[in-house]
Amino acid sequence: MSDLSKVPVTVVTGFLGSGKTTLISNLIRNSGGRRLAVVVNEFGTLGVDGEILKGCAIPDCPAENIVELANGCICCTVADDFIPTVEALLALDPRPDHILIETSGLALPKPLLRAFDWPAIRSRITVDGVVALADAEAVAAGRFAPDVAAVDAQRAADDSIDHETPLSEVFEDQIACADLILLTKPDLAGPDGVVAARAVIAAEMKRKVPVIEVAEGAADPRVLLGLGAAAEDDLDARPSHHDGHDDHEHDDFDTVVVEMGEIADPADLTRRIEDLARARDILRVKGYAAVTGKPMRLLVQAVGSRIRYQFDRPWAADEPRRTRLVVIAEHDRVDEAAIRAGLGA
Template identity: 40%
Template sequence: MAKRLPVTIITGFLGAGKTTVIRRLLVNGGRRLAVVINEFGSIGLDGALIRSCGFCSEEEVENRLVELNNGCLCCTVQDDFLPTMKKLLKRSDQLDGIVIETSGLALPRPLLQALDWPEIRSEVHINGVVTLVDGEALAAGSPVADPEALERQRLEDPSLDHINAIDELFKNQLQAADLVLISRADTLSVSQLDEVKVSLLPGVRDGTALLAVANGSLDATVILGLEHQTPVHAQDDHEHHHSHVAVIESNVRLEGDLDRSVLEALLPKLVRDHQVIRLKGRVWLTGKALPLQLQMVGPRLNSWFEAAPHSLWQPVSGAGVDLVVLALTDSAAFAIESGLQRLLNATPKTTKTAAATPRH
């Protein structure tokens, strides 16, 4: 069974900092990413910024960078988005993931629905919706720094079929988010940043992390997820350095049989209660030939059956769970382990791959 390709949607208003974040992911993320850019009204500008960061060779760039300038992507899903995805997925064996930068006017939900279309849904999984918000603009009382530029973008898009007020667009972008990044956080005082976070909380789903960033600097695994689980022999601690947020990575392993439906009901509650940003892992279920792959970003949970590489840990008994957790608290892994233990009658076999080692 082929590995599903992770698709990350990065959304936010014009000028919120989407392209800056993507450039850093491409240069520092260590992944072979394809990028789909849709920023109508500034044709060629974002594409030129991505090209100039040197994320791949000139020979590769035509296959790794796609610019869609026919209008707001959520309004041209069938004409532009699906053909583009099908073309990129033909080269999925040469990619580690796809990043989509939406127009500042885009509604993320139509893209999420498109990723579930029969033509592509077995080849991808939603790696998360990341919404960029302008912290400086929000502190000044507006979700967008330049409303006139956003309005020009709206007027220049002939395919736009939704006429939403700025506040309604902002609400939609927050509601769809699995992770919210507050850009230009370095321009805010501690009290201003706290006020911005308080103002955002009512608009996001329970369990959605709000992280402050400056100049797009953030550990790539927070946005892209962990590419691989920890091999059986790898026990070394490791640190990653970035601004504003310390993320603790832990590995939880248990032997024993779990009920899939009970597990999938429990994990979202644990994620919400213990500030888990991402969770990835596999569950070996009795009677199933392949392990169940689990992917969570914030409150979103995806699961499907997929073969596991032989180099990774597997339960001796044939049934068990192996999870990697990225969280903002060092209690998250313990809480998840304890929750799983309550579902099992097994001795836990838990290792920590960077527990208590913050990512500064």
Template identity: 30%
Template sequence: MMEEEELPPLAVPISESSSESLKQSDEEESPVHASSGREEAKEDRRSWLFGSAAGLRDEEDTVGITMITGYLGAGKTTLVNFILHEHHGARIAVILNEFGDELGIEKAMVNDGAGGSLVEEWVELANGCVCCSVKHSFLQAIEQLLQRREKFDHILLETTGLANPGPVAAVLWVDDQLESPVRLDSIITVVDARNIKQQLADTREAGSVNEAYLQIAFADVVVLNKVDLVPGELADVEAQIHKINALVKIVHSVRCQLNLKDILDRRSFDVQRSVDIEALLQLDGHNVHDRSVGTVSISATGAADLSKVDDWLGELLWETGKDVEVYRMKGVFHVYGSDKMHMLQAVRELYEILPSQPWQPEDKRVNRIVVIGKNLNRESLLASFRTCLVS
């Protein structure tokens, strides 16, 4: 009889989260050092944007990748055009699906990548940006772009207007396929303030979700563009966006003119720095009111067994059934046997739980979890999570 093939895990933790490894991390955690001030001794044209975060980076040569997505006509091209031609002083490499006339970029040198012209063209712009056009594989584009590492500090990846950012985000977060020093920095979704309500109302096949919902659900920042066209409707538009993704930051813009600090080097996927505890506290009890994409938050007192939490996440992210989908999760756990908060971040089937700051004497030690997805049921989520608590 043939041996049974070993099945992959239900959900994929991207770092160890067992009690033993967490205990070791608590014991071996390195102290935080103050800035040496060496950045002050040099004039670096990127310091206005990236300098303040340089001292916090685990690796000096890590390259952040920001995804820009958005529904057709929202203004993605306008935002990319602003970044490519504005004299902001930051060195940004932009990966486009193709060069368009509206970007005002002249086609330049052709780079025949390994195995074919996957990267069609590279253009170096006067403001320090590097621009490339991709035929097929953005992974190979990034690998080739990293060969020019000395020319840029950050990578911007523009997706198509009908793209679901989830699969791309998962690949970039884990980085197994890239095998290079890159990190997913954040997902930026450009939203047309005048047309978003109609776009969200667009019908799809039974059981499917339209891309406008998905792009907001996965976003860390929504650039709410064309706000000058609907000044009296902004409150309603923002409420609808937050109903889908209660944790997203909303930035207003006209013709996508904005401060790049609002969208670049946000470190949204650094779990120990990205989970806003105060925001989680305010969202306790938040719930969706229809069977569509929305945000649910749950809260439970008591210490959680981390191994049971792993099992719970596996079931939630993989076995909930085709009618229920989880896109993103963030949370704070009170872990049994630990004096530190433990922070959760999840994208699709991938998740990470890491120890963070110590609980303070005045803190109420609770577990708070925010789930963004489709057809979520708060009571069911809370009941299933309570099985993870130590009795």
């Protein structure tokens, strides 16, 4: 790559828990000889995904090439966060061959694409492609339209009524902006669920875009990288619910960070998260727990009531053994006291 060529950037978008971090972890380990850099944008103050990715660092993507921007949306803080971060990555020696941007699960990708037109960077980088992840099980279950049958009936009765929900708007914007859609967790959805999810996605797509099934983030980098879309020059083909607006709000969603001491039993924490997800429609829980008598830190990842946990690394000698979880839900479902009580804090 010559110094005068633009560095390609892949924007990885997708709703909360769709598997973005798992996908990027796989790309880091299987970069095909490319020297990568990664920007991770978290919704909330507790950064989890960036730390997971730094644990995957290899010579082609060392830890200093992985930057986390927490507690914000990079497309809303372009001058303060996004531009300086990109400039710092482009100044690395050696310069990255490819940059991956993992957006927040609640991010709208199109405003981020507009940021690539900023004078400071537009001659130096290009959006190679937007890769959108969709959780097959969640899509098939109608999670982005809480009562699909009722919505369809109301639309048939009155075309003037706007039945969009915050969840469906984010999902539709992410799909509409994509150059490639990865249908994740097909094993959990099952064959019928995959067919249903594909039908939902097809109904939302405004242009022909490939849809590929991917399990555990195992996607071939030869398929994901090198799309050559130059998406920043193709914005009109990527409709958004927020077209015509100068900004967009994230007030529909909120986070609560819960801190507590050691826990005695991971199974009990799992049960509490499941109960809380069902009672308060929690979208996402992620973070770390200290388990009494265990030298390893417990990584906790929950999408709704579906929970995965594993011991990921030993606690560092100078690291306080504590449990820290970030809980994400729609704003009107966030009751901080109830969430803390539900988790036993």
